[in-house]
Amino acid sequence: MRRAISARQDATGMDITSRCTLGDPNKLPEGVPQPARMPYVSDKHPRQTLEVINLLRKHRELCDVVLVVGAKKIYAHRVILSACSPYFRAMFTGELAESRQTEVVIRDIDERAMELLIDFAYTSQVTVEEGNVQTLLPAACLLQLAEIQEACCEFLKRQLDPSNCLGIRAFADTHSCRELLRIADKFTQHNFQEVMESEEFMLLPANQLIDIISSDELNVRSEEQVFNAVMAWVKYSIQERRPQLPQVLQHVRLPLLSPKFLVGTVGSDPLIKSDEECRDLVDEAKNYLLLPQERPLMQGPRTRPRKPIRCGEVLFAVGGWCSGDCHFQC
Amino acid sequence: MRRAISARQDATGMDITSRCTLGDPNKLPEGVPQPARMPYVSDKHPRQTLEVINLLRKHRELCDVVLVVGAKKIYAHRVILSACSPYFRAMFTGELAESRQTEVVIRDIDERAMELLIDFAYTSQVTVEEGNVQTLLPAACLLQLAEIQEACCEFLKRQLDPSNCLGIRAFADTHSCRELLRIADKFTQHNFQEVMESEEFMLLPANQLIDIISSDELNVRSEEQVFNAVMAWVKYSIQERRPQLPQVLQHVRLPLLSPKFLVGTVGSDPLIKSDEECRDLVDEAKNYLLLPQERPLMQGPRTRPRKPIRCGEVLFAVGGWCSGDCHFQC
Numbered sequence: 001m002r003r004a005i006s007a008r009q010d011a012t013g014m015d016i017t018s019r020c021t022l023g024d025p026n027k028l029p030e031g032v033p034q035p036a037r038m039p040y041v042s043d044k045h046p047r048q049t050l051e052v053i054n055l056l057r058k059h060r061e062l063c064d065v066v067l068v069v070g071a072k073k074i075y076a077h078r079v080i081l082s083a084c085s086p087y088f089r090a091m092f093t094g095e096l097a098e099s100r101q102t103e104v105v106i107r108d109i110d111e112r113a114m115e116l117l118i119d120f121a122y123t124s125q126v127t128v129e130e131g132n133v134q135t136l137l138p139a140a141c142l143l144q145l146a147e148i149q150e151a152c153c154e155f156l157k158r159q160l161d162p163s164n165c166l167g168i169r170a171f172a173d174t175h176s177c178r179e180l181l182r183i184a185d186k187f188t189q190h191n192f193q194e195v196m197e198s199e200e201f202m203l204l205p206a207n208q209l210i211d212i213i214s215s216d217e218l219n220v221r222s223e224e225q226v227f228n229a230v231m232a233w234v235k236y237s238i239q240e241r242r243p244q245l246p247q248v249l250q251h252v253r254l255p256l257l258s259p260k261f262l263v264g265t266v267g268s269d270p271l272i273k274s275d276e277e278c279r280d281l282v283d284e285a286k287n288y289l290l291l292p293q294e295r296p297l298m299q300g301p302r303t304r305p306r307k308p309i310r311c312g313e314v315l316f317a318v319g320g321w322c323s324g325d326c327h328f329q330c
Numbered sequence: 331m332r333r334a335i336s337a338r339q340d341a342t343g344m345d346i347t348s349r350c351t352l353g354d355p356n357k358l359p360e361g362v363p364q365p366a367r368m369p370y371v372s373d374k375h376p377r378q379t380l381e382v383i384n385l386l387r388k389h390r391e392l393c394d395v396v397l398v399v400g401a402k403k404i405y406a407h408r409v410i411l412s413a414c415s416p417y418f419r420a421m422f423t424g425e426l427a428e429s430r431q432t433e434v435v436i437r438d439i440d441e442r443a444m445e446l447l448i449d450f451a452y453t454s455q456v457t458v459e460e461g462n463v464q465t466l467l468p469a470a471c472l473l474q475l476a477e478i479q480e481a482c483c484e485f486l487k488r489q490l491d492p493s494n495c496l497g498i499r500a501f502a503d504t505h506s507c508r509e510l511l512r513i514a515d516k517f518t519q520h521n522f523q524e525v526m527e528s529e530e531f532m533l534l535p536a537n538q539l540i541d542i543i544s545s546d547e548l549n550v551r552s553e554e555q556v557f558n559a560v561m562a563w564v565k566y567s568i569q570e571r572r573p574q575l576p577q578v579l580q581h582v583r584l585p586l587l588s589p590k591f592l593v594g595t596v597g598s599d600p601l602i603k604s605d606e607e608c609r610d611l612v613d614e615a616k617n618y619l620l621l622p623q624e625r626p627l628m629q630g631p632r633t634r635p636r637k638p639i640r641c642g643e644v645l646f647a648v649g650g651w652c653s654g655d656c657h658f659q660c
Contacts, residue, residue, distance in 0.1 A: 036485070056409060062408050127369045151368070
């Protein structure tokens with residue numbers, strides 16, 4: 001079988017004539033020599049390429065754009081920024097004036113966050129910290145750097161605590177981080193007792209308070225907790241929030257309270273007594289409790305029991321008896 | 331313990347105040363809260379970035395150089411070419427005129443090879459074939475793309491065969507591929523009998539023939555093979571090579587031949603008989619064979635036995651005797 005490369009010399013030196021076939025004769029159909037091929041894929045090439053481009057950037061070589069962010073000037077290569085961020089791709093490859101300017105002013109992005117994002121574009125690395133996550137995530141959203149958005153959300157998930165879950169929940173909502181919003185929401189529901197004692201809870205706007213307390217998954221042992229949470233929230237800023245009480249109280253499931261609590265605490269509260277709509281809600285609950293036989297006809301959102309998912313809380317009842325003939329055997 | 335992000339509202343919406351500490355209290359020195367950090371490294375980022383840059387190239391977006399190679403025009407990004415090839419780095423970041431030109435004419439590189447190398451720079455992939463290896467390797471050498479050079483050498487190693495090993499050896503030598511040269515050399519030494527029957531062997535220049543036959547590792551059963559190879563090589567182009575015979579014959583170890591072959595074949599060959607220097611070599615061998623007791627004083631490069639590495643050729647001599655009382659036992 002003939003193989004690659006034979007030596008033929010001429011006056012100028014080596015002339016190599018290709019006449020090769022595949023090395024393995026088992027792969028060849030009889031009498032039909034196949035040309036030899038070796039596909040080669042480099043695993044390290046993309047990373048090495050990016051490393052050298054980062055060195056070029058550090059030496060400001062072949063940089064074709066300067067981003068002006070606040071007081072900072074960041075030298076970069078349009079092709080790298082465009083490859084990593086759809087925002088920059090639109091800016092540099094479109095018809096915008098920026099596609100022709102060497103200096104481009106970037107507004108509405110924190111300068112330190114921008115630096116971190118550009119560093120990531122060139123190094124694949126970023127360190128998310130409590131001190132930068134609140135500027136990094138919005139900046140990543142603006143530049144459409146999905147991987148950094150995800151890293152920021154992952155960081156915030158790990159930071160979830162009853163003292164901050166409402167802040168993280170709102171932050172996730174603002175920046176449309178669905179998965180983080182879902183996790184923070186679940187965390188808030190599950191740790192409601194601690195959350196309602198936090199300062200964050202007292203600072204909630206009415207619509208967010210309603211979002212939380214209207215959930216079937218709220219983890220409470222009794223509806224008294226929800227009522228107490230609502231009253232504490234109203235009293236935290238009573239002048240401003242008193243008018244919002246009826247709207248919020250609609251989402252407390254008063255029919256699920258005990259008659260004693262409903263009469264002694266809810267019905268006798270001056271804030272509730274003095275408001276028509278609140279009194280209607282208390283009446284609805286009283287009627288529900290008074291007429292057990294008519295409850296099937298009185299079902300509504302406020303009579304639905306909560307179904308909290310309580311991880312690991314299982315009660316075992318173990319019983320047995322001694323028949324009298326059990327004794328120690330040695 | 332306090333944690334990241336608390337919700338504080340103002341008129342414009344959410345204002346988030348950072349006040350976080352590490353999640354795991356075991357990691358904290360008592361009473362000294364550590365700021366939370368999450369280093370993030372992306373594995374996929376470099377490859378994805380290069381993929382998008384390759385798309386940009388295909389759409390000729392943000393390309394800042396056109397390589398003119400033969401009849402081809404190749405659009406590219408200076409920063410990518412510079413990152414992959416020290417040749418381009420020197421061209422684009424130095425003081426050369428090319429660093430300011432948009433069109434750069436590249437000479438001495440095959441246009442198809444150049445296309446493959448640029449493709450590799452953007453895709454990390456190349457297919458080495460019998461039809462391109464001879465232009466690809468020199469082009470990779472010129473552009474200093476070490477990874478492609480290695481891939482080409484690997485391809486040629488797999489193609490080694492007695493019919494082409496001399497061509498590959500010379501090609502490796504020309505392009506300073508040391509490892510390939512070493513492997514091709516070893517292959518040639520090991521398969522000398524088949525190699526000496528090939529057309530390539532007949533076409534060798536004298537200096538390369540000498541390189542091969544002067545090695546101690548030449549895999550021959552007797553020195554007759556080496557002598558026959560040299561004579562066949564001379565007779566292939568007798569007019570041109572006859573004057574080179576003494577120079578080549580110096581490297582045949584005539585003292586290791588049998589007296590019969592030395593007298594009957596070597597000494598009686600008209601080409602050898604008619605040349606003074608060749609006769610001297612034959613005389614030297616005859617003296618060595620005639621005076622066994624003086625051999626220790628006559629040692630030289632031509633009396634050194636070859637030490638071929640013959641894989642798997644081991645002779646076992648197994649002996650024993652029967653004492654007479656051995657018989658079959660059933």
